[in-house]
Amino acid sequence: MENPTLKDLQEDIRSGRTDLRNVVSTYLRRIEEKDHLNAFLEVFGTEALDRADKITVKIRNGSAGKLAGMVIGLKDNICYKGHRVSASSKILEGFESLFNATVTERLLAEDAIVIGRLNCDEFAMGASNENSAFGPVLNDADPTRVPGGSSGGSAVAVQAGLCRAALGSDTGGSVRQPASFTGTFGIKPTYGRVSRYGLLAYASSFDQIGPITSSVEDMALILEVISGDDEMDATVSEKPVPPYTDLLQSDGKKRIGYIEDCLSSPGIDPEVREHTLEMIRKLQDAGHSVEPVKFPFLDYMVPCYYVLTTAEASSNLARYSGLLFGHRSDKASDLESTFKLSRSEGFGPEVQRRIMTGTFVLSSDHYDAYYTKAQKVRRVIQQRTNALLEEHDFILLPTTPGPAFKLGEKSSDPIAMYLADIFTVQAPLAGIPAISIPTGTHSNGMPFGLQLMAKAYEEAPLLAFSRYLYNLSQNE
Numbered sequence: 001m002e003n004p005t006l007k008d009l010q011e012d013i014r015s016g017r018t019d020l021r022n023v024v025s026t027y028l029r030r031i032e033e034k035d036h037l038n039a040f041l042e043v044f045g046t047e048a049l050d051r052a053d054k055i056t057v058k059i060r061n062g063s064a065g066k067l068a069g070m071v072i073g074l075k076d077n078i079c080y081k082g083h084r085v086s087a088s089s090k091i092l093e094g095f096e097s098l099f100n101a102t103v104t105e106r107l108l109a110e111d112a113i114v115i116g117r118l119n120c121d122e123f124a125m126g127a128s129n130e131n132s133a134f135g136p137v138l139n140d141a142d143p144t145r146v147p148g149g150s151s152g153g154s155a156v157a158v159q160a161g162l163c164r165a166a167l168g169s170d171t172g173g174s175v176r177q178p179a180s181f182t183g184t185f186g187i188k189p190t191y192g193r194v195s196r197y198g199l200l201a202y203a204s205s206f207d208q209i210g211p212i213t214s215s216v217e218d219m220a221l222i223l224e225v226i227s228g229d230d231e232m233d234a235t236v237s238e239k240p241v242p243p244y245t246d247l248l249q250s251d252g253k254k255r256i257g258y259i260e261d262c263l264s265s266p267g268i269d270p271e272v273r274e275h276t277l278e279m280i281r282k283l284q285d286a287g288h289s290v291e292p293v294k295f296p297f298l299d300y301m302v303p304c305y306y307v308l309t310t311a312e313a314s315s316n317l318a319r320y321s322g323l324l325f326g327h328r329s330d331k332a333s334d335l336e337s338t339f340k341l342s343r344s345e346g347f348g349p350e351v352q353r354r355i356m357t358g359t360f361v362l363s364s365d366h367y368d369a370y371y372t373k374a375q376k377v378r379r380v381i382q383q384r385t386n387a388l389l390e391e392h393d394f395i396l397l398p399t400t401p402g403p404a405f406k407l408g409e410k411s412s413d414p415i416a417m418y419l420a421d422i423f424t425v426q427a428p429l430a431g432i433p434a435i436s437i438p439t440g441t442h443s444n445g446m447p448f449g450l451q452l453m454a455k456a457y458e459e460a461p462l463l464a465f466s467r468y469l470y471n472l473s474q475n476e
């Protein structure tokens, strides 16, 4: 699908060459055509068209915000005042947001058009979008395959041209892995770069909101708008937000480390390995230093991630009790049966599994053996990752061990599904930013991505180098 830069689009709207209402209508038509992909849970059609008219006036009189012309979808765990939000869960079916998430507020203030809410794994728990209470999302490159998760709807909406960009949330890979599976760009910002106010919490010390886009330019622009200090979220940094869009030129030769163990890990698809090695050679030919680095913690990362995130989830999801909001069982007869039945009926199997695992690892008999131990492991992973980034500008690794798998292929085996996160959990465990860049295509026709990680708050050079790496991958 044609994709002029947002600046060009704004200029075309200003001069009358393009009609923003038509742009929105075209997306709405495509959403209907691609209904079978199940990417949208709800489309805000009339509202989006109305906003298009208002923003057109602003573009013409020179008062429009940075994101005028940007048509964007929100993952269904991000609040948009007066609109429903459900985290793809029955427990929140019919619930309406009472306020805007900070990211939504900032997008709207810069004149973005929110076109709808996007399907995801229930409470962002999953890696295939098969855990949604409202059915799986299909990959537009091959509808027998998953789009990845948990932000599967966000990724497919961009992949299939149903909107220009989307927001997802990433706790252990949920923006980057679906970006990889759909040939789009996805970033997990530094923990503390983007406000989590109004994001339905999964694991609060990991969760970050990030854009999924079809270019680095759009990613930089959206990130610039949504990042930065927020009095509603005490974990957000006060560090000023650099003008990412003006800093997309990568200068000079870089030092890049790649984790050897990732490429020799038994689960990796040979074509993903080959492609990564080929990109390493291209970078070396272009004069960058790319060298193998040791990081002997691969086997610990997924277990550490799942102990900590299930613990945090069990605590965060305690609020869905059937009392204050959301689903309440009509079979309940007293307080205890209200809790038990509402939660058993409202939560799907994967969310229940995680709440129980999390409750177990936090229980007084097991707390030290699991939760405390995992916190220590996280600290080691963080320190060793930061040590690597003292010597290197970036760490390069595949985003995922293989391209998108088939629907149903891993859904009956939680461990196999969890292991699919092996390359994406390092960045959120360490709190650093990471981008998935769509550089590869498998012989089965599926796209896949390479991942770059950088030091905390180094989004600007990370974005610039991602753009460079993408361009390099396109040159024969």
Ligand code: GLN
Binding pocket: 124, 125, 126, 127, 149, 150, 169, 170, 171, 172, 173, 174, 175, 202, 309, 421
């Ligand atoms: N697949 C991972 C999980 O299930 C990542 C999810 C996410 O990042 N929200 O926890």
